[in-house]
Amino acid sequence: MIIQIAKDILITCGISAFLAFILTLAQKYLNNYGICKIDINGKRSIDVEGGSSLLNSLTDKQVFLPSACGGRGSCGTCKCKVVSGGGPVLPTEKPFLSSTELSNGIRLSCQVKIKSDIRIDIPEAIFNIRKYRAVVHEILDYTYDIKGITFKMIEPGQIDFKTGQYVQLETKPYGKVKQKTVRAYSISSKPQEKDRVQLIIRLVPEGICTTWVHNHLQVGDEVNITGPYGDFYLRDTKADIIFVAGGSGKAPIKSMLEDLQVVGTTRKMTYFFGARDVKDLYLTEEMYAYEKVFDDFKYEPVLSHCSPECQWDGKRGYVMPYFKDAIIDPKNTEAYLCGSPGMINAVTKGLKELGVPADKIYFDSFG
Secondary structure, three states, rough: OOHHHHHHHHHHHHHHHHHHHHHHHHHHHHHOEEEEEEEOOOEEEEEEEOOOOOHHHHHHHHOOOOOOOOOOOOOOEEEEEEEEOOOOOOOHHHOHHHHHHHOOOOOEEOOOEOOOEEEEEOOHHHHHHHHEEEEEEEEOOOOOOOOEEEEEEEEEOOOOOOOOOOEEEEEEEEEEOOOOOOEEEEEEOOOOOEEEEEEEEEHHHOHHHHHHHHHHHOOOOEEEEEEEEEEOOOOOOOOOEEEEHHHHHHHHHHHHHHHHHHHHOOOOOOEEEEEOOHHHHHHHHHHHHHHOHHHHOHHHHHHHOOOOOOOOOEEOOOOOOHHHHHOOOOOEEEEEEEEEEEHHHHHHHHHHHHHOOOHHHOOOOOO
């Protein structure tokens, strides 16, 4: 009886091994697309090994499309126009593409698999995005779950960016996480400091990158950064400004204010920072100090879930009801927002209801 069971186990194992071998051969030969050409803007052609995603294939050739989620298909930022060779649009792409984008051939590059020669169009500015080696220069604890990390550039030694733009930070394997991943974070330092960037990173429960940053990253560690990305930057106009941020969304607003302190401005500015409780406030004194730096600047922290017994004499609730007191001329007002998608949607709705033009409400969506 025992001998028969042993024979049955050996036969089953043998069949499984044979099937695995056949599957491996099938994948090798059936999915062997060979060398494929990516034609970019009709001006540049690169050869890549077929079988990978368009996003990863471009990245391997030092062409960096934005991808806030690291290519998981959940952020919708890695869009580009596929002129030919991209295959059918996948169901995973459609939620992120408008009908106009679909008709114009816009695709999510992380979902397009290279199986043959392909033609794409991307903005020329993409070619200014580079990969940097950097070293962790400083780690600051802003709150119980927010850190400020300063990275000093090694190679190349300088980075040029506009206030409000972001970079993508590449993690390293740690613990049970065996693969690197990439996440997008807004730059919080001023562009005049070209040899470094600071990022403000909030710990997300079970977040792969934020857990690595908060629990494993140390001063002196080397990392890879790509960038800069994004069209969220301070416009050079004379319009009044409403800044709105929450949590780590303070990062790009901090960069904008530091830059304005250097170049100077007389614009009317109000900065609403939304937080849950007093413990979630940070850089408060630094923000209030700008009221003495600029001629017409007001910092307004607002707590949405402050307990009745907490020591807080400032504004409570949500930021939207306070907009009407800060906006004098809606048509001559620009809004710069950074925070969760829910906050962005609610604030955008409130601003539009007060007459702020939709095309003057600026933000980056990281998904």
